[in-house]
Amino acid sequence: MARIVLIGATGLIGGLVTRLGGDSVHGLVRRPSGRDGPETVAPPADWPRLVAGLGADVAVSALGTTRRAAGSEAAFRAVDFDMVLNFAKAARAAGIRRMVVVSSVGANSRSRAFYLRVKGEVEDALRALEFDRLDILRPSLLSGDRGSRRRFGDSVGILLSPMFNFILRGRLDRYTAIDAEIVARAILDLAGTEAPGAHIHHYRDLVRLGGRTISDVPRVA
Secondary structure: OOOEEEEOOOOHHHHHHHHHHHHHEEEEEOOOOOOOOOEEEOOHHHHHHHHHOOOOOEEEEOOOOOHHHHOOHHHHHHHHHHHHHHHHHHHHHOOOOEEEEEOOOOOOOOOOOHHHHHHHHHHHHHHHOOOOEEEEEOOOOEEOOOHHHOOHHHHHHHHHHHHHHHHOOHHHHHHOOEEHHHHHHHHHHHHOOOOOEEEEEOHHHHHHHOOOOHHHOOOOO
């Protein structure tokens, strides 16, 4: 398995990547994750220096917050744009040629929605770094156990998602809620893929990469 350096290990998807990937995943975290597996606790300012010494094959970012959790648009951008891009630049400087990043369905640097605009801007900035291979994952609402960190909006969305998932067909199925473990498994699958290029993955791709088929995944729960 490819050696992965990961940011966002304390989040829902990142935590699953560390659990499923085992010792092949080295997390850079701001606070201890409490999970098994190699990790380094350090402030984000130290991450670029640390990346250089890990000898990873693939950089993975599962880092992300919300405007509400961050407290302001500037604080949100500092996480979802600055931290992700600085990590990616450090990975390139360290000779890492492949990157996987979790973005969001609807990401677009020209979007009028702040959240989606920032997600699109960081995608554009990552493309400009010219990794040999860049995989951009654009899941919709994530289901999974966040423990005490579940946000109110997530809870409401998860309750309503079976109804909406039933009517999301064709191209609209990219907005279907998805199990975070499927996304994590897709990340690990992509980490072992070396074919070059920049690739965007929506719901159907993620389900396939996560080792499932569309018919396997319940649309009504």
